[in-house]
Amino acid sequence: xxxxxxxxxxxxxxxxxxxxxxxxxxxxxxxxxxxxxxxxxxxxxxxxxxxxxxxxxxxxxxxxxxxxxxxxxxxxxxxxxxxxxxxxxxxxxxxxxxxxxxxxxxxxxxxxxxxxxxxxxxxxxxxxxxxxxxxxxxxxxxxxxxxxxxxxxxxxxxxxxxxxxxxxxxxxxxxxxxxxxxxxxxxxxxxxxxxxxxxxxxxxxxxxxxxxxxxxxxxxxxxxxxxxxxxxxxxxxxxxxxxxxxxxxxxxxxxxxxxxxxxxxxxxxxxxxxxxxxxxxxxxxxxxxxxxxxxxxxxxxxxxxxxxxxxxxxxxxxxxxxxxxxxxxxxxxxxxxxxxxxxxxxxxxxxxxxxxxxxxxxxxxxxxxxxxxxxxxxxx
Numbered sequence: 272x273x274x275x276x277x278x279x280x281x282x283x284x285x286x287x288x289x290x291x292x293x294x295x296x297x298x299x300x301x302x303x304x305x306x307x308x309x310x311x312x313x314x315x316x317x318x319x320x321x322x323x324x325x326x327x328x329x330x331x332x333x334x335x336x337x338x339x340x341x342x343x344x345x346x347x348x349x350x351x352x353x354x355x356x357x358x359x360x361x362x363x364x365x366x367x368x369x370x371x372x373x374x375x376x377x378x379x380x381x382x383x384x385x386x387x388x389x390x391x392x393x394x395x396x397x398x399x400x401x402x403x404x405x406x407x408x409x410x411x412x413x414x415x416x417x418x419x420x421x422x423x424x425x426x427x428x429x430x431x432x433x434x435x436x437x438x439x440x441x442x443x444x445x446x447x448x449x450x451x452x453x454x455x456x457x458x459x460x461x462x463x464x465x466x467x468x469x470x471x472x473x474x475x476x477x478x479x480x481x482x483x484x485x486x487x488x489x490x491x492x493x494x495x496x497x498x499x500x501x502x503x504x505x506x507x508x509x510x511x512x513x514x515x516x517x518x519x520x521x522x523x524x525x526x527x528x529x530x531x532x533x534x535x536x537x538x539x540x541x542x543x544x545x546x547x548x549x550x551x552x553x554x555x556x557x558x559x560x561x562x563x564x565x566x567x568x569x570x571x572x573x574x575x576x577x578x579x580x581x582x583x584x585x586x587x588x589x590x591x592x593x594x595x596x597x598x599x600x601x602x603x604x605x606x607x608x609x610x611x612x613x614x615x616x617x618x619x620x621x622x623x624x625x626x627x628x629x630x631x632x633x634x635x636x637x638x639x640x641x642x643x644x645x646x647x648x649x650x651x
Contacts, residue, residue, distance in 0.1 A: 326350045331346065436465055534568070577619075
């Protein structure tokens with residue numbers, strides 16, 4: 272009897288190969304496949320408007336409780352490009368725990384992860400994973416983020432997401448039973464802002480070929496409407512200024528407009544962000560084949576100028592501690608800026624309200640931006 276699968280591979284123009292369903296040989300093989308190919312988590316099905324991309328932090332991540340440091344081990348921890356921790360638990364169809372028990376297990380992971388993990392611990396785990404693979408963690412992260420997202424801002428977003436409970440819980444199996452689908456849909460509707468989904472990875476083989484077909488379950492229109500949106504279309508100057516005018520006081524909006532005009536006066540291209548709810552803009556600084564984004568204007572929260580300086584360590588210019596401290600010193604000229612020397616090794620913000628309260632606040636910010644631009648231009 273011929274087994275009908277509905278999955279075929281066309282070889283050339285004349286040969287149609289029917290592919291037969293086949294279970295994964297072992298759960299560890301299943302896990303290794305996800306570690307090597309995070310694209311199997313099908314980020315374009317999770318978010319069709321802005322497909323998710325995933326960075327592996329660690330496979331078999333110990334997640335303990337206060338009275339048992341290594342009580343559990345999560346199959347995988349990933350981060351997406353917005354710094355959302357993505358907890359993945361893998362089970363094969365043959366595992367009888369694929370229904371209720373795995374749900375309770377995942378909730379244990381999520382609750383203890385939020386209470387005991389932060390960006391620093393995740394960074395350490397990521398660096399250990401890269402070291403084991405003989406890869407340079409900074410280069411891996413830079414390739415994942417691209418030129419528009421600085422590492423410091425990314426790790427700051429990771430901390431914010433954990434604090435807010437913005438996690439993604441993924442149940443991955445070679446067959447998702449209907450009972451688990453209903454549970455996942457229910458959880459995804461009720462858990463805000465966490466996202467709960469199931470991904471079915473079906474394997475088919477035939478004539479030496481192997482095909483994996485992923486499908487996401489758990490998404491509903493109601494749940495999607497309640498989740499906080501991720502990145503979208505790039506902002507424009509008009510949209511960003513309109514947002515400032517509608518959300519901030521007149522003096523704060525005027526300060527934002529003056530800073531944006533100052534950026535335009537640097538004679539450099541401006542890059543606008545892609546946040547769904549918050550706009551941002553920064554001057555494009557490029558020299559020696561590298562780009563940097565040490566300071567940008569953002570409408571996030573009550574509006575601020577963000578500094579992210581640690582990533583300059585890996586750039587071919589403005590990479591010394593002295594130069595980064597000088598950047599901090601210049602921005603700290605704003606009265607009551609709140610900046611400290613520690614910002615040179617990380618990130619910090621100056622609220623628009625504080626800039627507007629200083630009679631020369633916007634001028635000081637623009638002077639600092641000009642100092643950075645002059646150094647970059649001098650570097651060629």
